[in-house]
Amino acid sequence: MAEPRTIKIEVLRYNPERDLEPHFQTFEVPFTPDTSVLQGLQYIKDHLDGSLTFRWSCRMAICGSCGKMVNGKPVLSCHTFLRDYYPKVRIEPLDHFPILRDLAIDQTDFVNNKLPSVKPYLMPKDEKPVSEGPFLQTPAQLQQYYQYSQCINCLLCYAACPQYGLNAKFTGPAALALLHRYNADSRDQGWEERAELLDAEEGVWGCTLVGYCSEVCPKQVDPAHAINQNKVNSAMDYFGLLKFLMPRGGA
Amino acid sequence: MAQVKAYVRPMQGWWRRNPYFVRYMFREASSVFLAIYAFILLVGLARLAQGEAAYNAWLTALASPASVVFHWFALLTVGYHAYTWWQVAPKSAPDIRIGGRPLSQMVITAGGWLATLGASALIYVIVRWM
Numbered sequence: 001m002a003e004p005r006t007i008k009i010e011v012l013r014y015n016p017e018r019d020l021e022p023h024f025q026t027f028e029v030p031f032t033p034d035t036s037v038l039q040g041l042q043y044i045k046d047h048l049d050g051s052l053t054f055r056w057s058c059r060m061a062i063c064g065s066c067g068k069m070v071n072g073k074p075v076l077s078c079h080t081f082l083r084d085y086y087p088k089v090r091i092e093p094l095d096h097f098p099i100l101r102d103l104a105i106d107q108t109d110f111v112n113n114k115l116p117s118v119k120p121y122l123m124p125k126d127e128k129p130v131s132e133g134p135f136l137q138t139p140a141q142l143q144q145y146y147q148y149s150q151c152i153n154c155l156l157c158y159a160a161c162p163q164y165g166l167n168a169k170f171t172g173p174a175a176l177a178l179l180h181r182y183n184a185d186s187r188d189q190g191w192e193e194r195a196e197l198l199d200a201e202e203g204v205w206g207c208t209l210v211g212y213c214s215e216v217c218p219k220q221v222d223p224a225h226a227i228n229q230n231k232v233n234s235a236m237d238y239f240g241l242l243k244f245l246m247p248r249g250g251a
Numbered sequence: 252m253a254q255v256k257a258y259v260r261p262m263q264g265w266w267r268r269n270p271y272f273v274r275y276m277f278r279e280a281s282s283v284f285l286a287i288y289a290f291i292l293l294v295g296l297a298r299l300a301q302g303e304a305a306y307n308a309w310l311t312a313l314a315s316p317a318s319v320v321f322h323w324f325a326l327l328t329v330g331y332h333a334y335t336w337w338q339v340a341p342k343s344a345p346d347i348r349i350g351g352r353p354l355s356q357m358v359i360t361a362g363g364w365l366a367t368l369g370a371s372a373l374i375y376v377i378v379r380w381m
Contacts, residue, residue, distance in 0.1 A: 017256075072269055162265050215271065222342075
C-alpha cells in the first residue's frame with residue numbers, strides 16, 4: 001500500500017449563529033491515491049473538527065448528495081480524488097445556493113419549487129385500469145428520453161448555471177431536462193400542461209446557452225440540449241404549430 | 252424547523268471566476284462586432300441606392316486606416332463567434348437518431364464548419380471571377 005501523503009484542504013466555514021460571513025479554514029489531511037475528496041472531509045470531521053458540516057450518503061456517485069465546489073468547479077466529492085489536487089485543494093458549498101452551514105446548502109428552492117413546477121410524472125391521455133396491463137413502449141421510444149431520466153438531482157448543473165445565480169426565478173437545468181424527459185416519453189400526453197412554464201421567461205427562454213451545465217453533469221444528462229431543443233418547440237407552440245406536429249395530442 | 256440565517260454569496264464578478272464563463276462572455280461580446288460589421292454593410296447598400304458618388308464616398312471611407320483596423324478586428328471576432336456558434340449548435344439541434352443511435356454532436360459541429368467553408372469558398376469564387 002502506498003505511503004500516505006498530506007494535502008492542505010481549505011474549507012469554507014460558515015456558522016449562522018456566530019458568523020456574519022463565511023471564511024476559509026485550512027486542514028492538513030493524509031491521503032492515498034484512492035482517497036476521495038469526500039473521504040478527506042470525513043477525515044476532518046472524524047479526527048480534526050467534528051463540527052464540520054456537509055452532506056453525503058452513498059459514496060458511489062448515485063445519490064447526488066455530496067456535490068461541492070472543488071477548486072471552483074462543481075463536482076460530486078465522492079467521485080473526485082485528492083491525488084489530483086496535491087498539494088492544496090479548496091472546497092466550497094455549491095455555487096448559487098444559500099449556505100445553511102459550512103458546506104451544506106439550502107436546496108428548498110429546487111425541491112419545493114422547481115421540481116414540482118415541471119410536473120415530473122406521467123400524464124397519460126386516458127387512465128386505464130391495471131387489469132388492462134401496462135403502457136407498452138418500444139426500445140426506440142425508451143431511447144427518446146432515457147438519457148434525461150438519468151438525473152440524480154445533485155444540483156451540480158445549478159451551481160454551473162450563472163443564469164440561475166443571477167435570477168433564481170429561472171427554472172434551471174435539471175428541472176427543465178426533467179420536463180423534457182416526460183414530454184419525450186411516448187406514454188405521456190402532458191406537454192400542453194407543461195407548456196406554460198416551458199414557454200415562459202422562467203422556462204427555456206431564461207437559458208442563454210452558457211452550456212456549462214452539460215459539462216459538469218456526472219450522468220451525461222445534457223440539460224443544455226434538453227432546454228435548447230425546446231426553444232424550437234416553444235417557438236412552434238407560439239405559432240400554433242405544435243398541436244399539428246405533436247402526434248400524441250394534449251392531456 | 253427554526254429559521255436559519257442562510258448566507259447568500261454575491262454574484263459580482265461571476266464571469267471571471269471560471270475560464271468557461273470567460274469564454275462564454277467573449278462569445279457574447281463578439282456578436283457586437285458582428286452587428287457593427289453588418290450595420291456598415293447595410294449603410295453601403297443604402298449609399299449604393301443613393302447613386303455612384305455616395306457609393307464611392309462609402310468605399311473611400313472603408314479604405315481609411317481606422318476602418319481597415321476595425322475590419323481586421325471584426326474578422327477575428329466573427330471567426331471566433333463562428334467557432335463558438337458551431338460548438339453550441341448541437342445543443343439547439345433536435346434529437347437526431349440514425350438507426351436508433353444518437354448522432355454524435357461532433358458530426359453536427361463538423362457539418363457546420365463544412366457548410367461555412369463551402370459557402371465562403373462559393374462567395375470567394377463569385378466575387379473573384381464573376
